[in-house]
Amino acid sequence: MAACPYNARYFNEEKRAIDKCNFCWDTRLSKGEKLTACAAACPAHVRVFGDFSDRNSEVWKLVHQPDKAVWVLRPETGAKPCIFYMND
Secondary structure, three states: OOOOOOOOOOEEOOOOEEOOOOOOOOOOHHHOOOOOHHHHHOOOOOOOOOOOOOOOOHHHHHHOOOOOOEEOOOHHHOOOOOOOEEOO
16 A cells, blocks of 8 residues: 555445555546546656557557567467557
8 A cells, every 4th residue: 555655545344455456447537537637747747648549649659669679578468458558
């Protein structure tokens, strides 16, 4: 819980464990907010969150720039992650 500087993580009493990051689904997105806590609070705008299936979204446009290198962590696992990293 201490790893999340936005106080968005909690202790799940049923599982007796700290929850995994679910991109603020329970606390923000399911309530109509458009951004995760980390994306909303980032002053440098380095965390971008959005609908990757929408070609007009900022996140889709960032990942599909032909002149930018974009990668995911551990692609060899075949997990098809939707968290992308890029250098500016």
